[in-house]
Amino acid sequence: GGGVIGRYCDQPQMFPGVAHFHTVRVAQPSGMYYTSEYLRHVCDLWEMRGSGLTNMHGATGDIVLLGTTTPQLEEIFYELTHNMNTDLGGSGSNLRTPAACLGNSRCEWACYDAQELCHQMTNEYQDELHRPAFPYKFKFKFDGCPNGCVASIARSDMSFIGTWRDEIRIDQEAVAAYVGGEIQPNGGAHAAKDWGAFDIEKEVIDLCPTECMWMEDGKLKINDRECTRCMHCLNVMPRALR
Ligand code: SF4
Ligand code: SF4
Structure with a gap:
């Protein structure tokens, strides 16, 4: 069923340790917030009933528990749903874990x-x-x-x-502070290397994909009707644009 991917070795006599090596997908918590208690519970469960190998996380976002045998599946499902307040993730032709x-x-x-x-x-x-x-x-x-x-x-x-219904709010004082070098662009994310002085024309206005930004009398202007909501300007100047 959903959440368990059956894996069998076609040489079980030669490799009895991996005769079954089923994968179990477990729904990840929303936003992937974990408590250490929960992670310990997952690890203990998988040490006891599986191989101990995990993949945090699979492409869909599930916690992926690698390698168990058929007799363990019902026990694992019971533990997840009764004692860990979670559920199997999705697999096969059905809804995958959101x-x-x-x-x-x-x-x-x-x-x-x-x-x-x-x-x-x-x-x-x-x-x-x-x-x-x-x-x-x-x-x-x-x-x-x-x-x-x-x-x-x-x-x-x-x-x-998510996107926004209103216009981008511009704090012109903060724009001037970015231009004057008082606030680091991108929240300082690229500050480890010296990129030279911040250039609002080169780094923001010229990179706006719809060319809907310009400076006028020292003030930043945006034609919001043409904004395609790419987030670039907001990412570079988060304290000036909301
Ligand atoms: S930047 Fe956007 S997509 Fe990323 S965590 Fe924040 S709200 Fe979510
Ligand atoms: S969000 Fe993107 S498209 Fe909109 S004004 Fe900023 S840079 Fe231009």
Whole structure:
């Protein structure tokens, strides 16, 4: 069923230790927040009932537990669902485990609560994880903004990407502070190397894909109707643009 991928060796007499080596997928917590207690529980479970090998995480986002035998499967499922408050992930032709970025639990760019939507959609479609209702695998992924930290377009069939309804708010004093070198661009992320003085024309305005930004009398202007919401200017000057 969903969440367990059967693996069998075709030479079981020669390699009895891997005669069965099933993979178990486990739903990752929303935003991939773990407690150390939970991780310890996963490791203990897999030491006891599997090979001890794990993959954090698979391409869909699931916790992947590698290598167990058929008699252990029901025991593992019971432990996950009764004692660990989680469930198997998806596999095969059904809904795959939905995944979200950490969204507004930590990120100032989140335009909606990606974790909440992911949680609600998971609960809504949980049955389809185990009782396939889709003719093909189907993935939802939730990005809180167009930065796309869960790469929802590349990794899902239906991607949810937060965006904004109003215009980009510009703090002109902060723009001047970036131009004057008082605030580091990109939150200081590239400060380890000397890139020279910040050049707003070269590093922001010229890179706007729709060419909808310009400077006028020392002030930054944006034609919001033409903004394609690529996030570039917001990423470079997060304290000036909201
Ligand atoms: S996708 Fe956007 S909101 Fe989500 S973590 Fe990344 S930057 Fe933040
Ligand atoms: S978000 Fe992208 S398209 Fe919109 S103004 Fe900024 S750089 Fe231009």
